[in-house]
Amino acid sequence: MNMTFKTFALTATAATLAVGLTACNQSTAPATPTPTTPTSAQSVESTPSSQAPSPSATETEPTDESPSPTPSATESSPSATGAVGTMRFDPAPDGRPGAAACYDAEGKGIRVPENQPEITKGAVEAWLCGEAPDGHGTVGPLEPLITNVDALVGDYLALPPLTDGNAQEAASFFHVVLVYPDGTRRVIEGDDQDSTPVIGSGKPKQGSSEFASKVRGHWLDQRFVTKVPVPGEVINLVASCPGPEHNVLASPIDDVNAGWMCHGKTHDTVKKTIIDGALAKRIAESLDINSTPMEGGESVNQNSIHLVTPWGESILLQSLADEDGFQYRGESSMMKYLVPADLARDIDALEPNA
Structure with missing residues (x-):
């Protein structure tokens, strides 16, 4: 069944375009089923330039210094099959948009749990999630951050206490999921607006816009500065009708x-x-x-x-x-x-x- 287009020739100068621009409130596209998502994550080993834990780190037992968060923040993602700390595409199962780590064991979008334990450095990877599955308009990357994860946590820890949290939620709402060597997880929530609180452990923090920019920067540095190799063919992991409208990156x-x-x-x-x-x-x-x-x-x-x-x-x-x-x-x-x-x-x- 073809689409028919009338043909026009128009010469104009368009603004420089980047895929996935985020600061938008005009959401028009619905959810994104993924008919052809493979049953296992495509994985390519990659050694980060800093903090490179071996896959065996996932087998270590939790210590007293690593309290276990609530189940919604710690249970493994349903389709996460690649080794923790390695570069891989790990799409969510069952047609959900974004990465598997962006969902809890019940298939609901990951959120900051109540009384979440303290967020500390030492995570082996991080995942960036959009507002799925509720909004479907904003989708995060399918690969984890495995380089400079401590730097991302440091960006969060350095934020000042919240003094102004009056902004309404925007289309660029996001979560960062931190995965530690013992398998436990911590979640950070933010937005693109400075008046939106950054929520993690303890009291909310100020500076969501700057934090969002730094978070994106870590992923883009991993791709284009560290030049971690693309872990596989992505088209069949993301092609769906209807498709995503916005990308976090x-x-x-x-x-x-x-x-x-x-x-x-x-x-x-x-x-x-x-x-x-x-x-x-x-x-x-x-x-x-x-x-x-x-x-x-x-x-x-x-x-x-x-x-x-x-x-x-x-x-x-x-x-x-x-x-x-x-x-x-x-x-x-x-x-x-x-x-x-x-x-x-x-x-x-x-x-x-x-």
């Missing part, structure tokens, strides 16, 4: 190497088509000269294109309901994209494969 649009399309006459008949990597790159490359800024968003239908980077972040192009073209989130505004004629023909030729 941002990746360069130049890195797009895959994609998928959701298309159908109604929401109930939407099917998925994996887009060839070369075609996905052509669409990404055409965005800049074929896009113009919009004032806010417009009405959209059930059809969409998702462009994916090697680490799994995607940019959502939503088909406009009342006119030709797509809308997506640019660097500083919503953008309207009019598909060039040659790409429109190639997109129309695609057939659903799921």
Whole structure:
């Protein structure tokens, strides 16, 4: 079942685009089932540049200095099969968006438990989670932070006590899940707004916006500075209809190497088509000269294109309901994209494969 696009040629200068921009309150996309998620995590061993515990560290017994948190913060994720402290993609099971560590044993989105024990350095890995499964709009990465985990904890510990916590929750709400050598976990909760409290152990802290920026920075440093290798093919782990709308992390649009399309006459008949990597790159490359800024968003239908980077972040192009073209989130505004004629023909030729 094909989507049909009228072809327009429009030359414009669009704002520089990054995949997964977060500071947005205009949520329009629903949840993300994942039909083709493998049953085990794809794992590649990687030695962090600092604090590199061996996988055997997971077998150590808890000590008196490592009290056990409540079960919702300590039980293993249902599909976590890779060795703790190694680089791997570990998607959540059962079509849930994000990583397995972002959910408790009952499949609910991880939250800070009551009376959580003290957060200390010494964790062997950290996971970054969006607001799933409640909001589905914001999705975190599928890989853990295994480098500079102590630095992330230090960023949290250095935050001052909360003095202003009046901001309402935004679309960039996130959780950090810390995993310690004995298997216990601690959870930190924050947002992109300074007036949102950072919640972990003890009293709430101030400085959520700066903390969020530092958290993202640790993951991006691991990818692009430490250059930990991508642990496998990601497209089949994230391609779903409907797909995620926002990503907690941002990746360069130049890195797009895959994609998928959701298309159908109604929401109930939407099917998925994996887009060839070369075609996905052509669409990404055409965005800049074929896009113009919009004032806010417009009405959209059930059809969409998702462009994916090697680490799994995607940019959502939503088909406009009342006119030709797509809308997506640019660097500083919503953008309207009019598909060039040659790409429109190639997109129309695609057939659903799921």
